[in-house]
Amino acid sequence: MNSKLDVPLHGHSLNIVRQSREALCEVLQSKFGCVAFIEGLDSDHDFGYAHKGKPTVEDWPRFAFMLRAGVQVSVWKGDLTIFKADAVVNAANTQLQHAGGLASALCKAGGPDVQRESNDYIRKHGDLKTGDAIVAGPGHLPCKHIIHAVGPRLPLYPTNSDISRAEPLLKEAIRSILDKVRERRLQSVAIPAISSGLFHYPLPQCADTIVSAVKEYYENYGPYKDHPKEIFLVNHDEPSVTEMTRACKQILAPHNAMTYSQVAASNSKDDAKTSTPSLQMGKVDLKLLKGNIEEQWTDVIVNTTGEDRNLSSGNVSSALLNKAGYEIQKELHYANQTGPVIITKAYRLHCKNVFHTFCAWKGGDAMQQANAQQILSNSVLECLRLAVSNNHKSIAFPAIGTGNLGFRAKEVAYIMLSAVSHFAQNTSKTLEVHVVIYPPDINTFQAFEEQMRYPKEKVSGPSFEPAFNNKDDFSGSKASFPQISLTGSSEEATREAERWLQGLFGSSGTVVLCNNFILHFGEQEHQQLSRLTKRGVRIQEYFQKGFAGITVKGELNEEVAVAGLQVEAILCKIQEEFVRDEEQEISRISTKNVSFQRETLHSSTQEYRDRTSLLSKLNLWMYKVEKVENPALETLFELKKKQLNRSTSRTMFQCISAQFLEMVCRIGFHAQCAPPQDSAFGEGIYFAGTVKKAMEVWMKPIEEYVYFVEAEVLTGNSTRGEQGLILPPAEANSVSGGPDIAVIFSGHQALPKYIITCKAR
Template sequence: MSDKEQNILTLVAGQAAILGKCKSAFCHAVKEKFNCTAILHNVEEAGSFGRNTSGDWSAEMRYSTKLSSRVEVSVWKDDLTRHKVDAVVNAANEKLNHGGGLAQALSECGGPMIQKWSDDIIQQYGRVKTGEAVLTSAGKLPCKHIIHAVGPKVSQSPSQKEVDQATPLLSNTVISILQIVVSQNITSVAIPALSSGLFNFPRDCCADIIVNTIKKFYENGGFRGENVEIHLVNNDEPTVQEMERATRTILYPTSTSASYSGAVKGQNQTMTSSSCSSLRFENITLHLKKGSIEEERVDVIVNTIAPNCDLSQGLISRAILMKAGNKIQDEINKKKHTTPSLARVNLYATNGYNLKCSAVFHTVCTHRSESKAEQILYKVIWDSLKKAASDYKSISFPAIGTGNLGFKKGEVAKIMIDAVEEFAKRNTKKKLDVNLVVFPEDNGMMEAFGNEMKKRKGEAMSPEVRNYMTSFGSAAKETTADEKPTVELIPRDSTEALREAKSWTFNMLVPSNNMIIKNNHVIYLDQRDHKNLLTLQTKFHVHIKEFFRNGNGGIIITGNPSDVSCAAIEVESMLCKAQEDFTQAEERDILYSVVRWSCKDVPWIQTPEISAVLEKAYLAGHENHVVNNHKVNLMSKSLVDVYGKSRNVERTCLLAPFKSFNDSFYKRVPVTSNDIEKEARNATDAFGLTIVKMEKLENIVLKQLFEMNRQRVTDKPKRLYQRVSAQFCDLICRVGFQKEFAPPAEQKYGSGIYFSSTVDGALKLWNEQEHEQYIYIIQAQVLTGRNTIGSPQLILPPPLRADPLDRYDSLSDMGQTHIIFSGQQALPEYLIIYARYAM
């Protein structure tokens, strides 16, 4: 599917009440199952329950952007004492005396040990200087660490000179925080507006300095390829707005270099500096910039096309065609044959192809001399914004109408900005970044847009806007109530994951007095989990029963419908934790099978757990890793113990030397392979399916183990297929095939890992996943070797002869179904995602 699903789910009162009772568990389950962040708006917290669940439950994320695929910066409104990250930053003083403000709140929530640990640091090392930071454990806080950072203090009404003198110290404080994050392998950190509270630093300057320092630290290579999430977290609205403003203007990937010098206040306010390159309307931020529309790095770019759909007509359309490639013209042509008149629909979306965007909105306008030309241009802008706000987060417009359509520059500027302003007022829940992109040499257009943006400061809606809206009354009536409870789902990977998360959420909230959760990881629940299940029964007045039959396990919950939903969400979160624990153990074992870290006189380094931790840090490009208070330099292969003594460390590859790709040992890469598509397409007509995406799955470690087993098995590997649930696609890429991930409806031929020789066969073998929105098929190379017919009671292949150690390599039904008993006999190669025609 070319369009993304809308990511907001509006809740009725009963659904909001359910999620209010299990917010944390819900967000944790959504994150683990679908790699989506769930943010709940206007949902009252009613307590949480469960096993080590984590999520962004009642926090509100205002903005998020990525500096790279591995470094993400986001702005949050939340209480730092309950914000769930690896480390939170405490705005401390030089004595680490946590007696007021944020420091006191963190110390009280974390327990008395936090002050004791801080006192120990002061006693051993002396005061922490302004601009420096130190690390302690977090006590009872929902994080692992506290970074105590000392920012500069200024007077209550500081002069500009005083602020300028303190600026380098605040920047040094942020650098100290980030250096600790990198050196200690912290993957997520929450930073407040340091020095802006009791230390009196102006909010706007504080926000600018923090964000600029993060940007420079990144540009100077400070993160060294690590995965880091930086949360800028505050719980007061003025500071949150300042952080959002600074982040949008300084880190926004397509914005100009201009920055605010003051707060964005009210509904319509431009920057207080002399530049007028950004303007805020409600939840929409408008940016003016010079550039080429076809080079934009945004979710959507807008194109104006001729009624005959020929993209080679017009300068902008031709530039987009040349950059995107002929496939974009082909997609337009196909739509032309299925739509009677493309001009009547005004807007049609295609894929971005070779462009740096996800989608292109092609619009059809009329010449200025024709009837209602201004209204049509206005509606084109409105419709583009409406579609973008539903599905995307950023959109770029060229100056529409100033070329062959005959509009004057001032007219275009007024109509386009009027449309943005009015749309923002009537869609206050839709956050969107809007760019007006002007050709670099067109100074007249830049001046026209700039003048219109300057007029908007403090201005009410003009009469002309009202006149435009009389022609499009239906659009004007679209509103969103501020107080409605909603769930916002933010996918980290794909549209497919978002759709699955929405479907799962809907199913969990549908009233039912009986709910069955199927997940074979139920067998890995420990004693504490079973105790929690008993507590859930009492808390929600439900009956919970575990089952495992015919190779399929799970949990059945019965009771009052709303209570069943609450308990089911908690159970899903519990199972996700067990599933991740299982996967991490498998990941540890497969890494230990191909590489070992060791150190003379430090035997615990060579344990599977520690060796795997060091290997993952090494592959991620970390220079140092601290484990059991020993600092390991992964590049120089040395270790410094708690007494300062240095020793050599060895990394031994047991099979063949290898290095990481993509800072890891596995990756998923989108592909278009004609060979694979042709074979996979055999199933499309018979089952009413269409292929929407294909990914190549690569794993260095699994490949080495597979090649080792290939030498043992005489026959060539077979190309086989397995149907999996959405939540297991990434896990299979990480640790290979496991029987817990994809048990068939019935294990007729043994308790092993099942495959089919065709996609058709896989769809028949796994026929109980109809609740999912898409169909996920993994193609693999499988070593079936010597095989014999299977039977239900077999947990291993039978012996070939009298020697019990000499066994068949696999089982089968002597048809399409094949069963192996070791995941190392199969190598995942491609993930094929199908959609049903009816979707």
């Protein structure tokens, strides 16, 4: 079950996040599996896509130019989470983990389906390569598709040679995007400054490369039916917009640049298309129309009526009665009511059925008003549910409540659209929803149009909660204080992330990082460390008793924390590359895709009860037990059994840090994940025979959570270990440090079976 936690920002922490928000999001995702949304920061020069206030799009392009192929290229300042185009492009990483920058903003606005679909793709097809692009669903975004494209990742301080090597890769990413647009015959696509944020591509060169790639793609073509009409170059920050505008003027023949009035004139033929505001939310297509409700050709038309069921009172009811004829009044009068909606035939209307709802007058005290709001929301939801359960494909609503029921137009827009949003998140059926506004009612149309411009992420929970911006504040408003909003797969994940953040923000001139992946640093990583030292920060590496570490020191606490965060990001990247390489090797040997499951066991199961005895006489209590299943690792374990000619294994334990749990489940055990407090018996992978012994071997301080991995270990022929061994002695398969300590030198000799999460008593 997902867990959410907010970490307030103030003072030093606020400045640290402002300087390194992208790295922070990456590290939180990599170390703890937490998606971080940074809220309440309002710097025009921030590249983290975490604005304060509503997302916006300027009303005119900064630049527009018509290519010879008939494709218009324009530069816009706007937020891609609300930009209207057939497709918007996400600057993705190779594993499609949307944790920082634009990716997290699109993922948040699009809802959980965006990340879920990406995970499914990677599970089936493997990682993308730099330059690749794929087409995916939009979730709740107001577009038809998201195109996930992988641009090149550069060092934190790239050299000219770094940029030269990256340029063809960025052009390849743009070509891949435009190929997808052509294949899907899309009319428009919105492209950001890919690689310029988290991937460190210098902005001026990034803009030049993107614009050149677009020009080169189309310059050899004449007008062609598969070409899109428009390429939008869209960024939300002023520096990116300025550089994109400059690049277009320099590269796309500036003497032919179009003014805004020319752009508007060239688009006038599309006015009919753009005059109908629409919003795609999962399988639900929402459209706002001007018209008469009784003239709609949808499968269902919704009507509101009073408890007396008299259709002659009320503007909507009267209009439907006049069009349908008296038969509809007769059927409604004698119908049995078993729920909040009565369904009748359509008679002379153009629909298949009419859904009659019974809403309440909004008057009286605050409780009565809130009750009326809830009834309205529930009525809309029930109509939508009945529509899909009866296999209808379209439904038309009037602006319920703006007449005799006493609701204000903005209030109705807010409630109805929130209900549609909530429904969209919980249906797998396709449904077209029309909100039909009587043409003279301009204020109501504008109220709905305004709400449709700024959809938020989702509605959570079964009750009426805000999904759209509520400018009237009729149900209260929430102050936007600076904070990091963490979403993780479990409570312990968000709590571990919070503790790590507190340690980072509370560092006083020194940050100590202990991580054996430091031993994998190469020339590039050491150059990155060297660049950090030029900012008034001192960095020192150390290795002692089997532990590798880095100490970051400086005069300014904030600079030290920022530098420490950058080092953490480097370590996370090293670990991700290590895991990716191991996955490929495991897949090659086992001939199976690497995938795993962590199933939380109920406390009533025998497997759970069997493990409670492991903690006897320890100052710990069992918080959670998860069963781990990884078919690829199981295959390798069985192969190792045959190789060692062993049919039995030994149940043993490791005490491990939270950040390595996912890695162990995915690729098994490695020495980097759990170096013991004293590697007196060799430089291999240590296991303890009991949980108590594991606490002694690793001597981890008991904070809130302690994690043990239970494994089946093939010790085979074993001999006494000694300091410095990197392989077992001849004729031995492992070494020991007494009856309760085993050291193996191949991760395939151990298979993770359970993760036991404990808490201090």
